[in-house]
Amino acid sequence: MVNFPSKLIEDAVAEISRLPGIGKKTALRLTLHLLKQNEPVTVSLAESLLSLRKNIRYCARCHNVSDGEICSICAGNKRDKSIICVVEDLPDLLAIENTNQYSGLYHVLGGVISPIQGIGPDELKIESLIQRIDQPDGEQPVSEIIMALPGTMEGDTTAFYLTRKLQDKGVKISTIARGIPVGGELEYTDEVTLGRSILTRIKYSTE
Amino acid sequence: MVNFPSKLIEDAVAEISRLPGIGKKTALRLTLHLLKQNEPVTVSLAESLLSLRKNIRYCARCHNVSDGEICSICAGNKRDKSIICVVEDLPDLLAIENTNQYSGLYHVLGGVISPIQGIGPDELKIESLIQRIDQPDGEQPVSEIIMALPGTMEGDTTAFYLTRKLQDKGVKISTIARGIPVGGELEYTDEVTLGRSILTRIKYSTE
Incomplete structure (x- = not known):
């Protein structure tokens, strides 16, 4: 140069x-x-x-970025406050918002469990998630937690850890589907994804 | 979005x-x-x-960007102060510096004559170029002006205008060569460039 x-x-x-x-x-x-x-x-x-x-501030409830104490999603009165979607970080939240398919709340963990990078459960916003279930933001109780974590070993570990932590809280726990992308060709899909998409196949309703 | x-x-x-x-x-x-x-x-x-x-400041002599009154090129004592290369703007100067083939001075016009965009000779740093020839920066007089202007109609017009302005100043006036790029295929070169490269062909020295 x-x-x-x-x-x-x-x-x-x-x-x-x-x-x-x-x-x-x-x-x-x-x-x-x-x-x-x-x-x-x-x-x-x-x-x-x-x-x-x-x-920049972070929402006291879901740790999303925010201009005030509570972010616009947590404060929105059109959101379904009985569902919380757990994401690793902000880009994931924005990507899900972008789909216009989700109207519940979020919880931004701030990372995933990764022993290699020295990130343990204590580094993540897990305690505040449990608190949100015990003391719901809205009037209804939290009924479902959706794990929208990356399809990596770290993401799976984190989902497993959270599932164990939350199992006796009486909430439904689900994870976003993994499978072939819409428009995706089977022959170019890696075997693990294809294998999972067979194992977690979805029944057509024939009634 | x-x-x-x-x-x-x-x-x-x-x-x-x-x-x-x-x-x-x-x-x-x-x-x-x-x-x-x-x-x-x-x-x-x-x-x-x-x-x-x-x-940011601009060199009082050549109008290059500068941290002081005079830019590092004009102030450099390894530069040949008898040659001035006229360029349209800063990126061109940097591109030529990048070649490591030129050790003279520059003169940044700040544009080229473009009647469509309302840029006439008075908008460009032409007077100060003439002054530099009349009162050279270094000890030797200016012996050559190299036009390194774009190969567009505006660039050619500007070069023509400058050549007329400078013709009785007793300096050699040249322009950078136009022709096929090094590594370029003849069949993919546009006709105008190819035509020019034949007209301005360079003799092999056979002596």
Whole structure:
């Protein structure tokens, strides 16, 4: 890479290229783009990032990001407060919201159990999930916990741990289905997924 | 796109996705990445952008970006100060520097003549180029001006205009070669480029 004629550009390129998926070339392109724009463009970008990082709060109930004490999902009065969907982290919550198929509440664990990375159950927001079952947010009791955890060993371990922890709470526990994707070809699906999709096959109702 | 659970995230995504080549999905991924990192990561990114935009200066001689009055290229004592390469803008200067084939000075015009976009010669740094020839930066006089302008109609117009302006200054005027790229196939080269590369063919020295 060239020696930059300005330390300021060099610094900006270095900072931008620390972002995932952005290399030096793209970082330089973005830097030169910002230089070409009026100053407020850069200022409002930088300020939105600072404000994001400094003012972001997490919902006291479900640990989703939030602008206030309680997030908009937990506070929403159109949500079914008897169902809680357990997710690893924020992108998963957003992905599920994006489907428009779910109207219950969430619980963001903040990770999954991973002995290799030194993440045990105590690092995750498990106690607060149990509390939410004991003292429900809404007027109805919590009737179901849906595990929407990754299909990895860590995800399965976490789901197993949670299931054991919650088994005598009198709530239904379920997990999202694993199987071949919609539009997916059988021959290109890995054997484990295909095997699971046979084991967990769904009966057509013939009545 | 999903309704974001936080206005702060929504703002950050909106700001980031205004950058060229970055869509909403990538912007969200970058935003969530920054949230996962420690606060100083975001702070130093934002501050480097602010500092870039607020403190950037332009070289009083060649209009390259600079940290001081004179840029590091104009101030460099290993540069050949008798040659000036005229470029449209900063990315072109960086691209030429990147080749390691040029050790003269630059002159950044800040654009090319484009009647459609309302850019006339007065919008470009042409007067200061003439001044640099009349009052050279170094001890030797300027002996050559290299036009490294885009191969577009606007680039050619600008080169033609400059050539006329500079013709009685007693400097050699040249332009970078246009032709087929190194490694390029003839059959895939457009006719205009191929035609030009025949007209401006270079003699093998047979002496």
